[in-house]
Amino acid sequence: MLRENSNANNTPVNILAVTNAALDPLVPLGRELVAFVDAIVLLDFDELPIARQDLFDAAGPGAVTRAAAVCAGFEGTNRVVDAVGVPVNKRYYDIADELQVTIPEHLRG
Amino acid sequence: MASQPTLAAPDPVADAAIASALAHLAAPGSFFTGAERLALAQHARYSRGLDPTAADLSPVVAEAVRRVAVEAMHSRAEHVAAWEADGHDVLAYVELVAVVAQICSIDSYRVGLGANLDPLPAAVPGDPTPANDDRAVTSNAWVPTVGVALAPTALNALPEEKAVKDAVSKEWYLTDEFVHKYDVDPGRELTRAQMELVASRTSYLNECFF
Numbered sequence: 183m184l185r186e187n188s189n190a191n192n193t194p195v196n197i198l199a200v201t202n203a204a205l206d207p208l209v210p211l212g213r214e215l216v217a218f219v220d221a222i223v224l225l226d227f228d229e230l231p232i233a234r235q236d237l238f239d240a241a242g243p244g245a246v247t248r249a250a251a252v253c254a255g256f257e258g259t260n261r262v263v264d265a266v267g268v269p270v271n272k273r274y275y276d277i278a279d280e281l282q283v284t285i286p287e288h289l290r291g
Numbered sequence: 292m293a294s295q296p297t298l299a300a301p302d303p304v305a306d307a308a309i310a311s312a313l314a315h316l317a318a319p320g321s322f323f324t325g326a327e328r329l330a331l332a333q334h335a336r337y338s339r340g341l342d343p344t345a346a347d348l349s350p351v352v353a354e355a356v357r358r359v360a361v362e363a364m365h366s367r368a369e370h371v372a373a374w375e376a377d378g379h380d381v382l383a384y385v386e387l388v389a390v391v392a393q394i395c396s397i398d399s400y401r402v403g404l405g406a407n408l409d410p411l412p413a414a415v416p417g418d419p420t421p422a423n424d425d426r427a428v429t430s431n432a433w434v435p436t437v438g439v440a441l442a443p444t445a446l447n448a449l450p451e452e453k454a455v456k457d458a459v460s461k462e463w464y465l466t467d468e469f470v471h472k473y474d475v476d477p478g479r480e481l482t483r484a485q486m487e488l489v490a491s492r493t494s495y496l497n498e499c500f501f
């Protein structure tokens with residue numbers, strides 16, 4: 183959806199940054215958002231206060247809340263779709279190749 | 292309700308949705324009592340290292356909770372088959388997934404904000420009452436769904452579980468109606484691109500292809 187949004191709105195994005203945090207996503211606040219998400223999902227309580235402070239300093243409390251909210255929503259949805267075996271939509275196969283990630287055989291519809 | 296952290300903006304609408312979700316979590320479901328649903332949530336927290344106390348669950352149920360909470364990406368059809376072979380209804384597994392996913396997402400939200408976890412409410416007494424959609428059949432996923440199994444339909448065999456999840460999700464992110472409408476400004480504190488970056492990175496870390 184990141185790619186689809188970029189295409190629809192003609193805004194640049196480096197989608198490879200999704201799988202490589204060393205890259206610049208080319209999205210404003212991209213690095214701060216990636217660091218914040220990493221700390222939440224990995225439950226890294228050493229990095230989390232730093233990442234939260236950095237995002238707060240760059241964009242304020244609303245950005246912290248929204249980023250945590252979006253991340254949390256996908257924390258739930260990811261678990262649901264994987265736990266019940268929802269197959270990956272074939273229209274995402276190309277982007278998986280681009281990201282150099284392999285869709286497991288059991289999730290290929 | 293969790294404490295309000297200093298580096299995050301309050302979101303009373305999301306907090307209200309979470310309070311409703313927690314109340315639903317503590318009430319009897321289709322297959323589990325309120326106390327049993329709370330035990331699933333408690334064990335999910337334990338499995339993630341967010342609470343030191345494990346719940347008293349049967350080994351099969353405890354393992355299912357742990358797997359969904361910690362490594363859902365390693366779920367397989369064989370796990371669902373083993374669940375049924377142990378004498379459980381497949382829709383009870385769907386309820387377990389709904390409960391575990393809900394508490395994991397709420398907890399991740401509080402963790403992100405720097406808030407304390409929400410205390411689990413007291414269990415609502417009563418027996419489970421099946422509230423499944425009779426149209427659900429197993430098609431392209433491992434569990435029954437109404438229609439093709441997609442992310443928005445994954446829980447729709449149990450409409451109440453789906454409704455509660457959706458109520459929280461729409462406050463956090465976007466309603467299903469707008470998820471693919473990229474020309475619509477979501478009116479959030481982050482742009483659509485920023486939210487999609489957060490979503491994509493979250494899914495990548497969870498080894499999820501959604």
